Amino acid sequence: MTRPDSKSVEAVTAVLQSIGEAQPQPPADLWSRIEAAHGARSRRRRLRRLTAGGMFCVILAGAVALRGWHSATPEIDWQARAQALELQLLAIEHDNRIAAATPAAFDANPATSELAEIDRRLQAAYEHKIYTNQLVPLWKRRSELLDALIAARREGLTLTRI
Amino acid sequence: MNRSANTDMSGLAPLSGFAQIVEASVLARAQRGDMPAFATLYARFGQPCYGLALRLTGNAAQAEDLVQEVFLKLIETIRSYRGDAPFGAWLKRMTANAAIDQLRKNKRFVDADPEAMFAAADAVDASPAQKLDAAALLRRLPPRARAVLVLHELEGYTHTEIAKLFGQSESYSKSILARGLQRLHASVAEPQAET
Numbered sequence: 001m002t003r004p005d006s007k008s009v010e011a012v013t014a015v016l017q018s019i020g021e022a023q024p025q026p027p028a029d030l031w032s033r034i035e036a037a038h039g040a041r042s043r044r045r046r047l048r049r050l051t052a053g054g055m056f057c058v059i060l061a062g063a064v065a066l067r068g069w070h071s072a073t074p075e076i077d078w079q080a081r082a083q084a085l086e087l088q089l090l091a092i093e094h095d096n097r098i099a100a101a102t103p104a105a106f107d108a109n110p111a112t113s114e115l116a117e118i119d120r121r122l123q124a125a126y127e128h129k130i131y132t133n134q135l136v137p138l139w140k141r142r143s144e145l146l147d148a149l150i151a152a153r154r155e156g157l158t159l160t161r162i
Numbered sequence: 163m164n165r166s167a168n169t170d171m172s173g174l175a176p177l178s179g180f181a182q183i184v185e186a187s188v189l190a191r192a193q194r195g196d197m198p199a200f201a202t203l204y205a206r207f208g209q210p211c212y213g214l215a216l217r218l219t220g221n222a223a224q225a226e227d228l229v230q231e232v233f234l235k236l237i238e239t240i241r242s243y244r245g246d247a248p249f250g251a252w253l254k255r256m257t258a259n260a261a262i263d264q265l266r267k268n269k270r271f272v273d274a275d276p277e278a279m280f281a282a283a284d285a286v287d288a289s290p291a292q293k294l295d296a297a298a299l300l301r302r303l304p305p306r307a308r309a310v311l312v313l314h315e316l317e318g319y320t321h322t323e324i325a326k327l328f329g330q331s332e333s334y335s336k337s338i339l340a341r342g343l344q345r346l347h348a349s350v351a352e353p354q355a356e357t
Binding site: 008011015016020022023024033035037 | 197213346
């Protein structure tokens with residue numbers, strides 16, 4: 001790299017000095033453009049916030065509606081219901097002494113044999129550790145059979161058909 | 163002694179450019195989002211901000227965009243200004259950073275190789291009149307070299323600060339500056355040789 005001569009150094013210094021001292025003026029309308037850009041940016045942000053708020057409200061309303069619908073149609077715990085009915089049936093049989101009076105008729109009832117079949121299937125499912133929704137229809141059917149047996153016991157009748 | 167806020171320590175010379183002092187009340191209003199306070203800040207710093215942007219970019223349209231970008235950012239970030247440094251110095255740094263960001267974003271100027279950078283600038287020839295014009299001489303430098311030269315020679319940035327701004331080494335900054343000055347020397351020598 002060659003060393004610049006003193007004339008050149010002076011000239012460059014003068015160039016840099018003139019550049020440093022120059023005070024170029026920005027266009028007169030630059031501030032109004034900045035204000036307008038700021039206004040537009042603020043409006044866009046407000047719109048985005050509103051859109052996001054609106055979407056949030058829609059999602060919230062949807063969630064509330066879904067929850068309301070869900071709670072309006074509660075799922076029945078068929079297992080608990082079947083167990084409660086079983087206790088009810090035993091109590092009725094005990095109180096009315098129907099079980100003791102007509103054991104043979106009860107045992108021969110088709111509902112009773114279906115109940116026994118369901119109990120066998122439930123037992124098998126538990127032995128194979130199946131605790132899924134597949135058991136719900138069995139518990140439901142068990143409840144229906146117990147309902148029918150309770151109704152029959154109350155009337156002192158032997159159920160022949162559900 | 164009743165010294166005006168915008169005079170130097172002697173109380174005689176008016177402070178100018180980024181050295182101007184801003185009243186605390188104006189800053190407080192701006193920090194509350196008061197637009198007339200921002201207009202006051204622009205009235206005071208718009209020109210030095212534009213001057214620096216123009217020196218760094220060498221292009222009036224780009225400088226205007228840069229000033230707009232800086233003031234929009236100022237409106238959004240002034241709440242974070244804690245007064246650790248004078249407001250003018252804070253704004254000056256913001257302007258320089260915005261200009262460097264623009265240079266770094268522009269793929270045309272991404273080439274960090276000084277050889278390639280100066281070779282590309284050589285391809286652009288200038289008229290004899292432009293060769294005598296100070297601003298035009300600066301424009302003949304590659305954008306990065308111009309920015310390094312302006313920051314170091316006119317704005318008092320150190321090589322460490324420049325290297326940090328560009329995400330390069332100090333030796334890169336020194337090399338670019340040396341080449342830029344060499345180019346300027348050659349440019350001012352050309353018209354003398356031609357006459």
